[in-house]
Amino acid sequence: MKDLLIFDMDGVLVDVTESYRATIQATVKYFTGDEPSREEIQDWKNRGGWNDDWQLSTRMIHERGRQTPYEEVVDYFQKLFHGDGTNGMILREQWVAVDGLFERLGARHHLAVFTGRLRWEANVTLERFLPNRFTPVVGADDVQRTKPDPEGLHKICASLAHGKCWYVGDTVDDARASAAARIPFIGIAARGNPRYDELVRLLRDAGAVAVLDDINSLEAAIAPIR
Ligand SMILES: [Mg+2]
Incomplete structure (x- = not known):
């Protein structure tokens, strides 16, 4: 029986520094005239509970004294992020895995995705970089409760027979979802993260069995835990 990864x-399969993170910055700037730094955004993420970038953008706008309604923020954010399909910020995201990584991992593991994106938005990216490799893909619209709730992890685990299971994520909310589901958690802290040291500590404190720079060292990390 295959194990399950x-x-x-975001921040794991794809580098979203120039896509989601830049869209938060541009959205807050549009409504307030004040652009948040990447450090400020990471500080919110490190606090936990701010996995949703629409809610986070709205909160940062309100903190700057503007009471822009949530729906208006989401509208503008989505316009920037998707553009007309040929010019959105989503196209700036970078696939992190080197060629062959998921072919090798897939030989011994089921590969699945649990993301805070809407499922169609996750599929846009997966279809662009590596179609038909991850099953199932569970998005924010597939669960009643989003991360740090473990509902999405339970759903995936229940959907296929598997051996061991791991969740690989880059935020404290991912680590908390994993702990709640009693699934070992592997943390990703990119070297370029503006709060790298703090993030590594937070992920370890939240129970990560390993913290890696990126998913390309995953095979070496799970070999001794198998
Ligand atoms: Mg993430």
Whole structure:
């Protein structure tokens, strides 16, 4: 029976520094005239509970004294992020895995995705970089409760027979979801993260069995835990 590797998407499968993170910055700037730094955004993420970038953008706008309604923020955010399909910020995201990584991992593992994105938005990216490799893909619209709730992890685990299971994520909310589901958690802290040291400590404190720079060292990390 194959083991099961469940991946978070943003910051794990794809580098979203120039896509989601830049869209938060531009959205807050549009409504307030004040652009937040990447450090400020990471500080919110490290606090936990701010996995949703629409809610986070709205909160940062309100903190700057503007009471822009949530729906208006989401509208603008989505316009920037998707553009007309040929010019959105989503196209700036970078696939992290080197060629062959998921072919090798897939030989011994089921590969699944649990993301805070809507499922169609996750699929846009997966279809662009590596179609038909991850099953199932569970998005924010597939669960009643989003991360740090473990509902999505339970759903994936229940959907296929598997041996051991891991969740690979890059935020404290991912680690908390994993702990709640009693699934070992592997943390990803990119070297370029503006709060790298703090993030590594937070992920370890939240129970990560390993913290890696990126998913390309995953095979070496899970070999001794198998
Ligand atoms: Mg993430």
